[in-house]
Amino acid sequence: MLKVKLMNKIAKVGTDVLSPLRYELGSNVTDEDAVMVRSASMHEQEFSKNLRAIARCGAGVNNIPVDKCTQEGIVVFNTPGANANAVKELAIAALILASRDIIGGIKWVETLAGSEGVAKAVEAGKAAFVGHELAGKTLGVVGLGAIGGMVANAAISLGMNVLGYDPYITAKAAWSLAPSVRQASDYADIFKNSDYITLHVPATPQTKKMICEKTLAQMKDGVRILNLARADLVDAGDIKKGLEKGKVAAYITDFPTDETAGGKGIIAIPHLGASTIESEDHCAIMAAQQLDEFLSCGNIRNSVNFPTVGIPRSEKPRVCIMNKNIPNMLSQITSAFSAQNINIENLANGSKGEIAYTIVETNEPADGEILSTLSRIEGVFGVRAFS
Secondary structure, three states: OOOEEEOOOOHHHOOOOOOOOOEEEEEEOOOOEEEHHHHHHHHOOOOOOOEEEEEEOOOOOOOOOOHHHHOOOOOOOOOOOOOHHHHHHHHHHHHHHHHOOOHHHHHHHHHHHOOOOOOHHHHHHHHOOOOOOOOOOOEEEEEEOOOHHHHHHHHOOOOOEEEOOOOOOOOHHHOOOOOOOOOOOOOHHHHHHEEHHHHHHHOOOOOOOOOHHHHHHOOOOOEEEEOOOOOEEOOHHHHHHHHOOEEEEEEEOOOOOOOOOOOOOOOOOOOOOOHHHHHHHHHHHHHHHHHHHHHHHEOOOOOOOOEOOOOOOOOOOOEEEEEOOOOOOHHHHHHHHHHOOOOEEEEEEEEOOOOEEEEEEEEOOOOHHHHHHHHHHOOOOEEEEEO
């Protein structure tokens, strides 16, 4: 029986993927083989000696010590794209909120409650909340992954001109974009030419505070900025200065902080991007499926620290090897099997940065001798057999 610890409440449609005949699940599970988590921080957590995998029900993994996991041979999964539609819909709402002072207008109407002649007062005072239309404006999309691509396409359907930039765009993502989405040459091209800018990139050392005094200076006066990705992408102090000077007309963020909550010109949403029933279900199902596939046969899909490597499930025995991505590893692995007169039926190998992963299907189950031989190869730090 494999043990899976639930660090947060996980949608039942997701946990139902993990059969009770094979898995024990719960928040009080100890000596766990795997973890499913949403937002709970794991940075201070002591890992079980049995822990093999962590499945994050969502895209971001800031709450997981990924480097530590890699060092200990723990595969960290996420669920890219599972919550994309939910975030896309919030981005559409954010575009409208950035354009028209709907929230200010609603709050003003609330002050009229209990007085007479509300309808007349509304007609007399509504001019204070005149806004702008989206049609014909230019939206700059920074990051064209699952979410950014959907936002770009939705903005086209709203009549906007869309300029997108992503130095790491995949062929699949590029094919999914509407033909009228124009490719920017770099971030500066986005900043210079956009009336609205929306951020859809991960928080990395390269993207941290990418919106700051220097980049704001490159933008149009009155630019409207949406950040539904990560708080660290924007320098809060600089954005507030930009709002005070009129350089920035509005800042919409899904990540309120001490500096941004209640700030003038700032609409701070309480991290609702993926907070839909449908999104939570999709993320939970995807996370559980990936976890089950890894624990059942060693296949890896959508890991942030290990390469995507898989062989379709079959009845053949298999051995999975984690190792450093250094020369001559694959030949040493295959030689170990040959030395034991074990025939390799199928093999899949991949690497990600300094880490490599190999799945070997054989004609007979691997015994303790071959597993021990593989473990002694310099650079190998994990060996697991499936019979």
